[in-house]
Amino acid sequence: MNLKVSKRKTGRTYLSIVKNYRDKKTGQSRTSSVKSLGYLDELEKQYEDPIAHFKEVARKMTEEEKKKRKFTLNIDMDEELEPESDGRKNFGYAAILKVYHELGLNRFFNNKARNEDFKFNTNSIMLLLVISRLLSPGSKKKAFEQKDRYFERFNFSLTDIYRGLSHFSKVARDCQRYLHEQVVENYGSNTETIYYDVTNFYFEIDQADEMRKFGKSKEHRHNPLVQMGLAMDADGIPLHYELFPGNKLDKETFRSVIGAVRKNYDTGRIVVVADMGVITGDNIYYLTGGKNRNGYVFSFSIRGGTEAFKEYVLDQAGYVGSHGKPVTEDDEFKIKSRRIAREINVTMRSGKTAKKVVYEKQVVFWARKYADKARAEREELVKKAYELVADP
Incomplete structure (x- = not known):
């Protein structure tokens, strides 16, 4: 001075x-x-x-x-750690913290809680949950028990975490839109292609309720479920998700989620990529009918196709290998395609069903590795069937 x-x-x-x-x-x-x-x-x-x-x-x-x-630090070089003690700290989460702040999530959650009468910091809770989900997936209780692994000051209780979940649910839609805006601003986003998939979460409870209902589990469990429909951009970055009762079929979630994406995310024309679980005439017409000029890439089961389609698949004419030339017996891969007009059944606003024509490109491919894998799985099922018959 x-x-x-x-x-x-x-x-x-x-x-x-x-x-x-x-x-x-x-x-x-x-x-x-x-x-x-x-x-x-x-x-x-x-x-x-x-x-x-x-x-x-x-x-x-x-x-x-x-x-x-100035300060003096005295260290006893002979001191030993107590049994079961753990003084380690995780520093790898610094990379997560950087992205968290680049996306402005701290600003979002602090602003959303500004007019709430909370005794805890919702942004601090969300930060712990994000870090834990990425580094050590588990329950909210487990995340709380491991909070001292990090250098952050997480000054809240496990009860505070549970109380904060209702608030996070309330701001979820706003958070999804905000996140997309931040991703576009900081990294860019390609929404010309939208990947769509459905998964579910099971709950270890005895009785189903209004949301958690018995349905078809992806893990073949016999527990009440909640369905989640998720839309991602061309790079696999999540855009939007919605939750549905566990007995909701995959195809019944499609229009709600894709509709929200088209409405709220400034996508323009999109091509939706999804598996066969969402194939219905209604979903296809939703993308392509009327003034809509969106596209789709849906996987399709040959077994569920028409006789004409099966004949086209089995006809070896037109197949080419990965080299672009007609296939031989030694080729590991073959593919062919055609453009065709196809009739689909569409449910009108009156509730009646009408036939509509869509023009689509059908692509059929075969890969030896995939065929060998499918054959091995079938043989394993046959083996188990014989064993069950022999020893019921």
Whole structure:
């Protein structure tokens, strides 16, 4: 710290103690006032030499500040950790933290909680849940129990986490749209192609309720389920999701989720890629009918096709290998395609069914590795069937 002697417009001299520092943003040297002393002519009435006196005061203040910065750390080199103790900290989550702040999630959750009467920090809770989900997936309870693995100050209870879930559910739609905007701004997003899939979550409860209902489990479990329809952009970045009762069929979730994507995410024309679970005339017409000119790439079961389609698949004419030439017996892969007009059944607003014509490109392919895998799976099922017959 230094004594600053300033000449005022009135001709009088003013004394103050100042401190020099470097601006973190610009890197330039700055000066801040620490203590205002007064005019020199008035100070001369109290001190024989005010300038010399306050230079010494500034020097002592600098020494005192340096002393405050120092600390002594004593380490017992023979000390041992207690059994079962764990003093390790995770530093790898710093990469997650960087992306979390780049996306402005801290700003979003702090703003959403501004008018709420919470006794806990919702952004801090969400940060822990995100880190835990990426590094050590588990329950909310497990995430809370492992919170001391990180350098963050997570000052909340497990009960606070559970209370915060209702708030997160309330702002989920806004969060999804906000996240997409941030992804577009920071990294860019390709929404010309939309990937759509449905999964479900099971609950270990005895009785189903309004949302958790018995349905077809992806893990073949006999528990009440909740369905989730998820739409992703061309890079596999999630755009939008919705939850449905567990007995909702995959095909019945399609229009709700894709409709929200088209409405809220400024997508323009899209091509939706999905598996055969969403194939219905209604879903296809929803994308292509009327003024809609969207596209789709849906997988399709040969077994469920028409006789004409099966004949086309089994007819070896038109197949080419990965080299683009007609196939031989040694080829590991073959493919062919055609454009065709196909009739589909569409449910009208009146509830009646009408036939509509769609023009689509059908692509058929065969791969030896996939065929060998399918054959092995069939043989395993046959083997189990014989064993069951022999020993019921």
